[in-house]
Amino acid sequence: MSQSTAEFLLERLHANGVRRIFGYPGDGINAIVGALEHFKDRIEFVQVRHEEMAAFMACAHAKWTGEVGVCLATSGPGAIHLLNGLYDAKLDHQPVLAIVGQQSRMALGGNYQQEVDLQTVFKDVAPEYCQMAIDAAQIRHLVDRAHRIALDQRSVTCLIVPNDLAEEDAVPNPPSKHGTIHSSPGWRQSRIVPQQSDLEQAAEILNAGEKVAILVGQGALGAHEQVMELADKLGAGVAKALLGKAVLDDDLSYCTGSIGLLGTKPSWTLMNECDTFLMVGSSFPYSEFLPEPGKARGVQIDIDGRMLNIRFPMELGLVGDSKATLEELTPLLHHKADRSWREHIEQEIVDWWRLMEERAMQEADPINPQRLFWELNKYLPDDAIISSDSGSSANWYARDVKVKPSNLASLSGTLATMGPGVPYAIAAKFAHPGRPALALVGDGAMQMNGMAELITAAKYYERWSDPRLIVLVLNNHDLNQVTWEQRAMEGDPKNPMTQTIPDVRYADFAKLIGLDGVRVESPDRIDAAWDEAFSADRPFVIDARVDPNVPPLPPHITVEQAQHLMHALRKGDPDTRAIMNQSFKQKVLEFLPGR
Numbered sequence: 186m187s188q189s190t191a192e193f194l195l196e197r198l199h200a201n202g203v204r205r206i207f208g209y210p211g212d213g214i215n216a217i218v219g220a221l222e223h224f225k226d227r228i229e230f231v232q233v234r235h236e237e238m239a240a241f242m243a244c245a246h247a248k249w250t251g252e253v254g255v256c257l258a259t260s261g262p263g264a265i266h267l268l269n270g271l272y273d274a275k276l277d278h279q280p281v282l283a284i285v286g287q288q289s290r291m292a293l294g295g296n297y298q299q300e301v302d303l304q305t306v307f308k309d310v311a312p313e314y315c316q317m318a319i320d321a322a323q324i325r326h327l328v329d330r331a332h333r334i335a336l337d338q339r340s341v342t343c344l345i346v347p348n349d350l351a352e353e354d355a356v357p358n359p360p361s362k363h364g365t366i367h368s369s370p371g372w373r374q375s376r377i378v379p380q381q382s383d384l385e386q387a388a389e390i391l392n393a394g395e396k397v398a399i400l401v402g403q404g405a406l407g408a409h410e411q412v413m414e415l416a417d418k419l420g421a422g423v424a425k426a427l428l429g430k431a432v433l434d435d436d437l438s439y440c441t442g443s444i445g446l447l448g449t450k451p452s453w454t455l456m457n458e459c460d461t462f463l464m465v466g467s468s469f470p471y472s473e474f475l476p477e478p479g480k481a482r483g484v485q486i487d488i489d490g491r492m493l494n495i496r497f498p499m500e501l502g503l504v505g506d507s508k509a510t511l512e513e514l515t516p517l518l519h520h521k522a523d524r525s526w527r528e529h530i531e532q533e534i535v536d537w538w539r540l541m542e543e544r545a546m547q548e549a550d551p552i553n554p555q556r557l558f559w560e561l562n563k564y565l566p567d568d569a570i571i572s573s574d575s576g577s578s579a580n581w582y583a584r585d586v587k588v589k590p591s592n593l594a595s596l597s598g599t600l601a602t603m604g605p606g607v608p609y610a611i612a613a614k615f616a617h618p619g620r621p622a623l624a625l626v627g628d629g630a631m632q633m634n635g636m637a638e639l640i641t642a643a644k645y646y647e648r649w650s651d652p653r654l655i656v657l658v659l660n661n662h663d664l665n666q667v668t669w670e671q672r673a674m675e676g677d678p679k680n681p682m683t684q685t686i687p688d689v690r691y692a693d694f695a696k697l698i699g700l701d702g703v704r705v706e707s708p709d710r711i712d713a714a715w716d717e718a719f720s721a722d723r724p725f726v727i728d729a730r731v732d733p734n735v736p737p738l739p740p741h742i743t744v745e746q747a748q749h750l751m752h753a754l755r756k757g758d759p760d761t762r763a764i765m766n767q768s769f770k771q772k773v774l775e776f777l778p779g780r
């Protein structure tokens with residue numbers, strides 16, 4: 186019996202290295218879904234609850250492995266559901282291949298059921314490669330190219346496969362004649378380094394500086410030894426953009442932690458007081474947290490020339506792989522004998538960690554969320570894979586959690602969408618079944634999709650050699666991050682109509698579907714909850730009742746933000762008293778004697 190085009194599509198994906206597909210069936214992909222059964226020994230199909238989750242998982246697969254993440258959805262509604270997860274991948278520069286169905290070629294253009302112009306819909310999210318197959322002979326090169334381009338461009342690619350075409354006989358070898366393509370799979374990462382003269386110029390700038398600040402992003406993941414060696418020579422402090430949180434150990438004396446609205450005060454000082462700025466593998470967007478233009482000389486290293494010199498007016502922007510480039514650059518640097526700048530930054534860091542602990546230990550009603558994250562540091566295994574959702578959890582994840590290069594850690598860095606926390610953790614369990622995964626998620630995100638996706642965890646956890654997948658839910662009955670943004674940016678009080686969300690018993694829900702969990706309602710139960718979660722024999726949900734009035738203070742509050750907040754409170758914020766109390770307690774710690 187001859188092979189179908191759907192079967193050949195899977196065979197070609199396998200030849201390109203694909204071993205797992207996240208997806209959801211539908212009649213637009215019936216032939217591919219049918220073919221998956223024949224390929225189940227070679228390609229694992231992970232069935233999600235919603236196509237957006239399949240796309241989040243494909244993005245996370247790419248983040249956790251460096252491989253192309255593949256997701257599959259049916260035509261029309263299924264394809265459209267993928268989009269948000271695909272944009273997450275696009276904006277964080279992850280290689281993801283989306284395969285979607287389409288109505289039969291004979292029906293296209295006929296206003297047919299579920300007929301959507303998918304090439305137009307996907308063109309923006311997959312600009313590098315978005316193709317619809319109209320002939321079986323295309324499949325070979327469409328798959329080879331979609332896979333290769335995703336890796337080469339670190340981007341989303343998309344293949345649209347009409348259902349009738351997928352059912353046809355395959356054409357694995359196009360005829361050898363004019364107008365045909367004969368492709369093969371394969372792509373290798375090159376060692377990309379700048380020209381020697383450019384490296385020398387970079388070294389000149391860095392050697393001339395007396396106060397060097399380094400910012401590393403996800404492009405520097407895997408280059409921790411090179412970053413440390415370079416920072417040591419220059420006596421520099423190093424800040425981390427959120428996607429680069431696992432680049433350096435938070436316990437390093439000169440690592441100032443995260444930067445930006447979710448950042449730390451030492452990172453703020455580092456950027457404000459430096460005279461030379463080196464940015465490696467980051468597209469951190471908020472320029473107000475970088476040195477003021479003109480006040481520092483700048484060098485940037487990025488694998489993607491399009492990302493150079495756009496956040497800060499760099500004196501020199503170099504295209505290069507961060508690890509290889511730093512390996513070439515460091516020997517050209519002089520060891521700075523004067524360590525006073527570094528000592529200054531180190532002292533700030535010591536003070537900052539003390540402040541973090543004091544803030545975490547402040548009482549709140551009933552639980553101070555920072556305390557959960559602070560206590561987590563005692564339990565977090567060195568090989569844990571951590572995801573955070575978008576919401577107040579991202580603040581505490583960024584500031585309080587101590588991560589090291591042996592961990593993997595990520596979130597939706599650029600799209601900053603709600604919803605990736607739980608699916609990222611599930612993808613982690615498939616990519617690295619022997620490692621514990623942890624998702625830090627708000628109650629809004631749990632209600633949006635996290636709860637449903639726990640069902641996926643329940644379906645699969647027995648396959649994982651280490652069954653630990655822990656979800657911490659910050660149950661604050663509030664869309665808290667935005668509530669605070671409305672206060673600080675708009676001067677608007679909390680509006681319960683839009684902000685308050687219902688209480689749900691998340692741990693009970695976990696138990697209902699065969700998982701485990703605990704509800705934590707007082708701070709003295711936090712330790713036991715982490716302990717139980719990390720020794721559980723199945724996915725575990727900590728439903729923590731946390732105080733929405735603990736302010737996610739940015740490292741530096743502008744006068745305007747403070748005025749807006751006061752205005753919001755005067756306009757009758759229902760939580761005014763609690764906020765005043767908490768804000769005062771959190772802020773005043775900075776001014777206590779000894780600081």
Ligand SMILES: Cc1ncc(C[n+]2csc(CCOP(=O)(O)OP(=O)(O)O)c2C)c(N)n1
Nearest residue numbers: 576577602603627628629630663664665666
């Ligand atoms: C899909 C999506 N919708 C809306 C937002 C805007 N948003 C960002 S954080 C947030 C609140 C999240 O609430 P929750 O998950 O409960 O976390 P909390 O901040 O309360 O801890 C909202 C609505 C977003 N980023 N993504």
Ligand SMILES: [Mg+2]
Nearest residue numbers: 627628629663
């Ligand atoms: Mg919430």
